[in-house]
Amino acid sequence: MITPIEIKVNLDTDVALALRHLGCDPAAAAVRDIWFAEPTLAGSPDLLAGRMVIRLRSGADDDLTVKLRPCAPAQLTGRWARPFLDDGVRYRIERDWCGSRRMLSASAISGWPAGSLGAFVDRGVDVTEALASAQRQFLVSCTPPGVAVDRLRARGPVTALRWTGVALGALYADVERWQTGELDLLELAMKITAAPGDSPVGLHLRAAAAQQALEDAVHGLGLAIATGATKTEQVLAASARTRPRS
Numbered sequence: 189m190i191t192p193i194e195i196k197v198n199l200d201t202d203v204a205l206a207l208r209h210l211g212c213d214p215a216a217a218a219v220r221d222i223w224f225a226e227p228t229l230a231g232s233p234d235l236l237a238g239r240m241v242i243r244l245r246s247g248a249d250d251d252l253t254v255k256l257r258p259c260a261p262a263q264l265t266g267r268w269a270r271p272f273l274d275d276g277v278r279y280r281i282e283r284d285w286c287g288s289r290r291m292l293s294a295s296a297i298s299g300w301p302a303g304s305l306g307a308f309v310d311r312g313v314d315v316t317e318a319l320a321s322a323q324r325q326f327l328v329s330c331t332p333p334g335v336a337v338d339r340l341r342a343r344g345p346v347t348a349l350r351w352t353g354v355a356l357g358a359l360y361a362d363v364e365r366w367q368t369g370e371l372d373l374l375e376l377a378m379k380i381t382a383a384p385g386d387s388p389v390g391l392h393l394r395a396a397a398a399q400q401a402l403e404d405a406v407h408g409l410g411l412a413i414a415t416g417a418t419k420t421e422q423v424l425a426a427s428a429r430t431r432p433r434s
Contacts, residue, residue: 200414220247223344246306
């Protein structure tokens with residue numbers, strides 16, 4: 189199995205200006221709301237600290253993701269060693285590249301009817317009620333001891349605007365803007381998958397070239413690249429400081 193590589197670039201610049209440079213019209217974006225599950229509505233994000241993320245997205249198409257990131261190959265044993273599709277749950281393994289960071293991640297994803305997860309969150313019930321059987325198994329198998337994985341609450345929402353296939357010279361990337369509270373974050377992403385006859389080394393070299401080309405294209409537009417925390421880390425850090433509404 190040759191693991192796909194997703195390349196991400198976070199921008200450190202005025203988001204509205206960056207979108208104009210990228211040619212991304214807000215009116216043309218796909219819009220979804222995003223929540224992250226944690227044992228409490230505020231305070232330390234314990235699941236994230238345990239390298240687990242549970243994300244709910246609701247809009248024109250809904251999905252719920254249980255993700256382990258970062259992880260080591262040795263953690264992915266048994267059925268979790270390879271991608272699969274099981275009773276509506278898609279399990280995938282990929283590598284995330286952002287700047288000099290290289291992380292392996294594994295995700296179990298279930299699809300939902302449009303708007304249904306937003307309605308689920310509005311009910312204020314335990315997020316684990318929405319997990320499919322395979323997602324529950326993955327969560328229990330991979331969560332470190334001492335981290336609560338029941339009675340989870342949904343933190344958010346984050347408003348996400350997404351544009352797919354945005355041209356940057358000869359490259360095409362997906363662009364996503366996250367807004368919540370005082371945060372306004374923008375990320376570019378592209379995925380490199382194995383071609384027929386590819387080797388792990390060949391894929392790695394193609395990904396490295398694509399990453400350099402993407403970063404060069406961003407700099408060519410006069411945009412600055414951010415370093416530091418991921419979008420998810422920034423959102424959950426901000427939520428830890430937010431007093432929950434009664």
